[in-house]
Amino acid sequence: MESELIQALVQIVSFFNRTDRDQAFIKNAGVDLEATSFQLFVTIGRMQPSNVSDLANILGKSHSSTSRQIDKLEKKGLVITKNDETDARIRSIRLSESGEKLKQVLDATRIDNINNALSDWSTKDKKSLLSNLNHLADTLSKLDN
Amino acid sequence: MESELIQALVQIVSFFNRTDRDQAFIKNAGVDLEATSFQLFVTIGRMQPSNVSDLANILGKSHSSTSRQIDKLEKKGLVITKNDETDARIRSIRLSESGEKLKQVLDATRIDNINNALSDWSTKDKKSLLSNLNHLADTLSKLDN
DNA sequence: ATATATTAGGTGTGTTTTGCACGTAATCAA
């Protein structure tokens, strides 16, 4: 059974992993973000407040590359960085106001898409899906680190 | 409700998307593959037989970059490419025998991991999850362009 | 409390990867 679970999961993850739609949308929104910057932006939005090392690890890049990519997002006004209050070595990173706005637009688009995708699902099926996904997400979050 | 669905989905997708986990994964399997090559390898394994353009689109890269990355995998003996039989323009790409072996190792590791993660789930809950994930995967696959 | 070790991350530099522009061959469409 686990192998079937994996199969379904891989399919679902791969589907949502295709950022081409998001990227096309971003261009429409008039924001100029390349693939690398976009991925970093999304990750910051999800993990904020974060720091250089954590982001580097998550994205599988060196801290130097990641630091310079963050510089670029900061110059574009999408993220804000400051020294952490309790540890001055740490560059604390979060979305700026305009970054949050862009994130909201992306989230709204995602919700639109899922709404559309599940349009012929019954409410019961959706509730069942939500319950199971929450259970899984909860279990996975406890595995972290 | 859809926004809660999105939230859970994003969390799950992000979990499986973390490059650092992939890397630990790769090391366990004893293979020397960088993040980019690994992602391409997995995608080829999932989509085979595929071609340069499709892979480029899925991964959000240019066809030229993708073509050169495929060269590298081919030189490592993990994939085989040949001209498509019905359209000689197309470079048809699939895993080699040793690529398939590696894929099996990776799949086995993944199953181990999920087994471990869900160790304290009841059989009933697992079945429910599988059923819901299959339903979702099926729905999403019908959206593919 | 002071000395030592570790951690976070910025910077210079050489290497690798990338996208773009362009070219060629194959296929499609008129």
Added chain:
DNA sequence: TTGATTACGTGCAAAACACACCTAATATAT
């Protein structure tokens, strides 16, 4: 058949990258 489109390889300049090294801040040990 002829012009358009598609698939993809290649030269090249720009971007991204990892590495080595550095400083400053924090943690640990004595």
